[in-house]
Amino acid sequence: RASASYPFSPLDIDISLSHSTAGAEWCELGNEGGDFMLPSVVLLAGGTKGRDFVRAIVVNHEVPCTVSRVVSYPQPGVVDGFLEDIKQICEQHSILFTETQRPGLADMESDIVFLVGWQFLTPPHPGQVVFHDSILPRFRGFCPTVCALIQGEREIGVSALRPVAEADKGPILAVVKIPVTYPMTIHDAFEALRPCYVQAAREVVSNWSREAGLPAGVEQDHANATWSIWRDADDMVVDWNLSSDEIHRTVDALGTPYSGAKTSWKASDQMVIDLVLESVEVRPDVIFEGRRSPGKVWRIESGCPVVVCGSGMLKVLRARDGDGNPFVVEKLRSRFLSPHHW
Structure with a gap:
């Protein structure tokens, strides 16, 4: 997706598969024998970022997978009606929806669990992937894109990581970056980051296998980590x-x-x-x-x-x-x- 208001070029971010052919091309690349099955996915999605991710996967089919359930919850301070949008998408596409901040293992039964805009602890699952809107290991913690924009950072991005006991410290599965040109509103930043989530999710799915599950990922450079504190x-x-x-x-x-x-x-x-x-x-x-x-x-x-x-x-x-x-x-x-x- 490209627009004059989006500060990236095709060289910065590559979304090469159209939503109409993503599944077919994935099957062709992943298994020439034709018996490859797409991974089942549960989406734990919160806020505007979560709603946009649900729309990209469920409505536009931009990631080759089968969504079995979406879990979400209200978030104070977010005013754009994302929760009702998520519910409506699930209803229109006959996908199970659960409204809770504390999903159980039964809610997460799938090959992969994608967490986007999620703010609460979840039960351990071997297929969990957390999407964090920063270029880790910088801006671990809360509101990373807001903090990055306030500081005038020249790049923002999305990291997909395996969760560990401490937040945002897990091994990295994918990182997608885009440059920033100011002035930049948070709305425009989230719009520009949308395809980053999709590209990161595609990379995760492309490296998943039914036999081995997700790869181990690459350890972060903890010595260069920074944190973004919660905001009220x-x-x-x-x-x-x-x-x-x-x-x-x-x-x-x-x-x-x-x-x-x-x-x-x-x-x-x-x-x-x-x-x-x-x-x-x-x-x-x-x-x-x-x-x-x-x-x-x-x-x-x-x-x-x-x-x-x-x-x-x-x-x-x-x-x-x-x-x-x-x-x-x-x-x-x-x-x-x-x-x-x-």
Whole structure:
């Protein structure tokens, strides 16, 4: 899949089999005698990433396998209705669906169990494959793509690994990388990563055999491992002491399917108003004598405030209040609050 908004080229990621011929070509390559059976697969799928993976395998047949069951559960903070989409896909394609955070072995009866966007422990299964949206061993842990975008990483990707006792430390079965060009929203990043999951899953299936199961995989370079810590509501709040570039990347990384980057606005004669920042852009910096005062509105351009950051300036193009209404700044003498103001 290619689009001008996707920052990769055919050289970066190779999805060569069309969904209409994937199974046939796989059988031809895997067994000339024609008696090869596709592996049975259970999908443990959570969030937007999980929904898109289910759609790619079940609806588009982009990975040569037979799906016997899909397991999912609601995720707080994800607002795009992924769970209902997964249920509908399963119903339309007559696939068993189980809603639970704690599947049992009976729910996972298959040759391979793919875990995408999954956040909970599962019973051990010899065919388990975890998909982690980072280029391991970097960004082990929580929200790796969000953290990578906020930091301005030049590559993101997907790793398929065998699970071990400690999270994200298992042997690697496949890694697919793509370059990033900023600005990049989290929505566009997830769209760009979609074919990475498919390619990684194809590589896993191509190396599976009914006799031996999955290969052992390649051990990670643990000495170069880094971690991404869990995030909660406090981590959604913008700190205006940061650079305009980092705040821009933060706003883009916390948008749909997440609830958005948060801030508060205050004028001297008005109450504090809580806001969600939806769209911003970096503006040329201004050199101030004395105090820089990050968060203060420097000027208003067509109803859009230009805000002083720790370094650089940021124009707020679109924001909404707690009721979802568009918010327009009309007072120059006002400021956006950083957490230390609260």
